Amino acid sequence: MCDGCACGQKERQVPLGISNRHIHLSQEHIDVLFGEGYQLQEIKDLSQPGQYAANEVLTVVGNKGVLQGIRILGPARKQTQVELSQTEARQLGIKAPLRESGNLAGTPGCVLIGPKGPLVINEGCIVAKTHVHFHTEDGLRMNIKDGDKIDLLVKGEKEVIFCGVIARVGDTHKLDFHLDTDEANAAMAKNGDFAYIVNRD
Numbered sequence: 001m002c003d004g005c006a007c008g009q010k011e012r013q014v015p016l017g018i019s020n021r022h023i024h025l026s027q028e029h030i031d032v033l034f035g036e037g038y039q040l041q042e043i044k045d046l047s048q049p050g051q052y053a054a055n056e057v058l059t060v061v062g063n064k065g066v067l068q069g070i071r072i073l074g075p076a077r078k079q080t081q082v083e084l085s086q087t088e089a090r091q092l093g094i095k096a097p098l099r100e101s102g103n104l105a106g107t108p109g110c111v112l113i114g115p116k117g118p119l120v121i122n123e124g125c126i127v128a129k130t131h132v133h134f135h136t137e138d139g140l141r142m143n144i145k146d147g148d149k150i151d152l153l154v155k156g157e158k159e160v161i162f163c164g165v166i167a168r169v170g171d172t173h174k175l176d177f178h179l180d181t182d183e184a185n186a187a188m189a190k191n192g193d194f195a196y197i198v199n200r201d
Contacts (some may be wrong), residue, residue: 012142012197014132014152017047017176018184021067021084023058023112027076029121033058033114040074047176048133050075061111061118064093079104082112082125085182089127099126100166131166132177132195139169142197146170151199152177156189161198 030038040054054072060082067088081104082096089096094108109122132152134144144150146169154160154177162183177195184190 014175014177014195014197016154016184016189016191016193016195017178018189018191019083019128019178019180020071021088021181022053022071022073023060023083024073024077024081026078026080029080029112029119030076032119033112033116035116040072040076042074046073047174049172049174056114059113060092061113062089062092062094065091067092080112080121080124082110082121083128083180084125085180086127087182089125094125096125096127098129100129100131101126128178128180129166130162130179130183131168133173134167134169134175135173136169136171138175139167144169144197144200148200150197152195153198154179154187154189154193154195156184156187156193158186158188160187160189162195163199167200 040056042052043055044053046052052074054074056072057069058072060067060070084096094110097107099107104124107123108125110125112119112121139145144167146167148167149164150167151161151163152165154162
């Protein structure tokens, strides 16, 4: 169904980055969960410059379930954020809304358990909206601006088009299309696969 369209053109190709459930913590909450002045220990760089997977993990408790070993991503942020797939949110009994990262007002909270004990957060649980990162140069090359909504075809074992994906363009970004595990599973896609821009607003 893609013969002759933009999805067959290499210059419209974007690599996939599949994002597992994870937590971003404020420094205040790092201090509560791990001890005053604690610094996260980096174990792996992530696709976006300056971001990393930390050695530390937490347990997340919802109304109906518990998830253990949830990875923390660093560095510390202004506000704590728990990013889940819809499947995981349902397992926990948390009605996590679909939101852009950082848009946490009115979202449900949960209990986080770390080495120093539990912490109740009153908001911060979301299912992250699908988004794609572009370095400024990539945006210029592909004629994509920050905030544009674009449609991308993921060519895993299944072909799935994701519509209205938010573009994030800036000098600190690296070309990468972020899917959560539910979305990747729907396309039977894996890290190293590609998506192709087929349309934009």
